[in-house]
Structures are given as structure tokens and as C-alpha cells.
Amino acid sequence: MHQHTPFHDFEEFETAPSGGGRAKWVVGLVVFVLVLVAAAAVGYGLGRGTWTIPSSVSGHVPAALAGWLPHGGSDAAAPANLKDYTFELVEHQAKQGEAVLTVRLQQKPAGKPVPDAIVFARRLDMAPAGMPTMTTELEPQPATEPGLYRFKTNLTMAGDWQLSLAAKVQGETGTVQNQVALKVVP
Structure with a gap:
């Protein structure tokens, strides 16, 4: 049982x-x-x-x-180092008022322009003159040739300006960041 x-x-x-x-x-x-x-x-x-x-x-x-x-x-042997890329102003001096700034993105060792990058951050201010809060708008414009990036702006004051840019380059991981100096004359 x-x-x-x-x-x-x-x-x-x-x-x-x-x-x-x-x-x-x-x-x-x-x-x-x-x-x-x-x-x-x-x-x-x-x-x-x-x-x-x-x-x-x-x-x-x-x-x-x-x-x-x-x-x-x-x-594709090895990806380029992000420090091998740089933005350079085509003209390092601009006249006060309405202006179109043109920068060239290039890969330094090869010396060749870098087309089709996506510039997603841009700032123009007077930090070199001790006025980092003095900024102005940057409006992207169509490029005239590969590797050139253009921005329309209104340079309201003569003096030393700083253009800060950040971009993604196709085929690279990370972000290219660069600051270039601009002299604005009356």
C-alpha cells in the first residue's frame, strides 16, 4: 500500500x-x-x-x-588617425559684415581634400579676443568643389575670431575636431 x-x-x-x-x-x-x-x-x-x-x-x-x-x-590596410585630418580656412582674413567663409578639410599626410564629410558642429566666436560669448550664426552653403565647406555668416565686429568645426569622415570612426583663427577687418 x-x-x-x-x-x-x-x-x-x-x-x-x-x-x-x-x-x-x-x-x-x-x-x-x-x-x-x-x-x-x-x-x-x-x-x-x-x-x-x-x-x-x-x-x-x-x-x-x-x-x-x-x-x-x-x-583599407589601416584607418587613418583622426589627427591626420585638418580644417584650414581658404582666406584667413575677412571683411566685417556679411561674409561667406570657406574651409578645406584635408588629410595631411596625403595632402588630398576630403569630400562628403558631414560637418555637424560649427561655432564662430571671439574667444581669441577674450569674448567667447560673442558668437554669430553660421549657415551652411553649397560647396564649389570637393573638400571645400562653406558657411554664410555676419561678422558683426572687427577683431580675432575662432571657427570651431566637428565632422564625421566617411570610413573613419570618431570625430574630426578643429579650430581655426580668423582675422576680421573693418
């Missing part, structure tokens, strides 16, 4: 065949962890630029996004 205890239902559950449920769960967990580690490794490698997107895949990506993906081939 079998004695009925509060653990009777539990004993039946433990002795019932599991159908490999526990083994399936362990195998599933191991597969999940391996996939997670592999995805993290791929993301890390792509972010550092040590791995590239195959051309068979990047050929199907829209052109606006393709420039931001790492490319294979001889040009």
Missing part, C-alpha cells in the same frame, strides 16, 4: 520521463551563449576596422550607408 503524502505529486513528476527537456535546455543555452559571443566579436571587429564587409554584401547596401561601412581591398 502506497502512503499518500504532500510530496506524492512531486515524486511522480520526478520519476516521469523528461523526454530530454533538460538536455535540450542546456544545449539551447550553450548555443545561445556561443551566438552571443560571436555577435559581440563581429561587432567589435567591425567597429575597430579590423574586419571588413564583403563586397558581395556591401554592393546591396544603399550608397548613403555604404560609405560608412568598412571596405576591403588595398586601401
